[in-house]
Amino acid sequence: xxxxxxxxxxxxxxxxxxxxxxxxxxxxxxxxxxxxxxxxxxxxxxxxxxxxxxxxxxxxxxxxxxxxxxxxxxxxxxxxxxxxxxxxxxxxxxxxxxxxxxxxxxxxxxxxxxxxxxxxxxxxxxxxxxxxxxxxxxxxxxxxxxxxxxxxxxxxxxxxxxxxxxxxxxxxxxxxxxxxxxxxxxxxxxxxxxxxxxxxxxxxxxxxxxxxxxxxxxxxxxx
Numbered sequence: 001x002x003x004x005x006x007x008x009x010x011x012x013x014x015x016x017x018x019x020x021x022x023x024x025x026x027x028x029x030x031x032x033x034x035x036x037x038x039x040x041x042x043x044x045x046x047x048x049x050x051x052x053x054x055x056x057x058x059x060x061x062x063x064x065x066x067x068x069x070x071x072x073x074x075x076x077x078x079x080x081x082x083x084x085x086x087x088x089x090x091x092x093x094x095x096x097x098x099x100x101x102x103x104x105x106x107x108x109x110x111x112x113x114x115x116x117x118x119x120x121x122x123x124x125x126x127x128x129x130x131x132x133x134x135x136x137x138x139x140x141x142x143x144x145x146x147x148x149x150x151x152x153x154x155x156x157x158x159x160x161x162x163x164x165x166x167x168x169x170x171x172x173x174x175x176x177x178x179x180x181x182x183x184x185x186x187x188x189x190x191x192x193x194x195x196x197x198x199x200x201x202x203x204x205x206x207x208x209x210x211x212x213x214x215x216x217x218x219x220x221x222x223x
Contacts, residue, residue, distance in 0.1 A: 020201040022194055024178075025163050032119065032159035036126040040151070043130020077104065078132060079150035079214050092218070096211040100154065105161040105203055110195070113165020114172065122162040126155070146217045150210055157206040164195040164203075 021029070077099040109118050109125070129151060137144045168191055170177050175187035182190070 021160075021198055025160075025167070025194060025198060028163040028166065029156075029159050032122060032162050033155055035119075036122055036155055036159060039123040039126040040130040040133070043127040043132075044134050045130075047131060047134040078129065079147045079154065079210075079217075092215050093211045096214055097207060100157070100207040100211065101204060105157060105207070109158060109161040110165040110168070113162070113167070113169045116166070116169035116173065118162040118165030118169070122158055125158065126151075146220070150214055150217065153206065153210045153213065157203045157210070160198050160202050160206075164191075164198050167191040168195065 077096060104125075109121050112118055112121055133144070133147065133151070136147060167178070168188070171187035171191045172184065175182050175184045178187050178190070
């Protein structure tokens with residue numbers, strides 16, 4: 001009974017969030033969410049397999065992931081970890097918003113969709129996040145649940161970003177997928193409009209909410 005109620009609540013929230021988004025965008029966003037969760041789980045489980053099989057490979061993999069993240073930290077945020085050591089100010093929220101919306105969602109997921117790379121980059125992103133989450137669980141177990149909550153919230157925003165990028169690429173290379181009678185130019189116009197709607201009604205609100213929540217959770221973590 002409680003399970004059914006929870007499913008209904010999730011369904012209603014999902015419909016509320018996606019109500020201004022075209023139907024085929026909704027279906028694609030849901031597929032992206034499911035596949036990204038699988039990528040996250042694979043990234044989380046792989047280090048454990050390496051640890052059991054070969055300890056040296058485990059430490060080498062984790063070291064490579066952490067080094068890569070540290071190098072790209074100014075452009076790729078990781079919930080809570082990215083802002084650790086910062087004074088909690090308005091700049092913290094601005095930093096999180098800038099990295100999530102501009103660098104990651106727009107530049108690193110949506111725009112690569114022009115050459116049909118958005119979904120691949122989304123799944124790779126969550127695979128890498130799973131790898132890094134394992135190291136967080138190992139070194140900062142008290143942060144793991146807080147980080148996981150934020151990863152799931154941000155997943156909606158990044159999945160939507162991948163959908164907008166994917167359909168930009170489809171508009172250029174295979175507009176007939178959208179409609180057999182639709183030309184390339186009209187397909188681009190339609191999907192650029194859908195991109196703007198998705199950013200305004202879904203992606204930006206999600207990342208504003210996650211940035212505020214991340215700042216609050218960061219305060220808790222530091223405290």
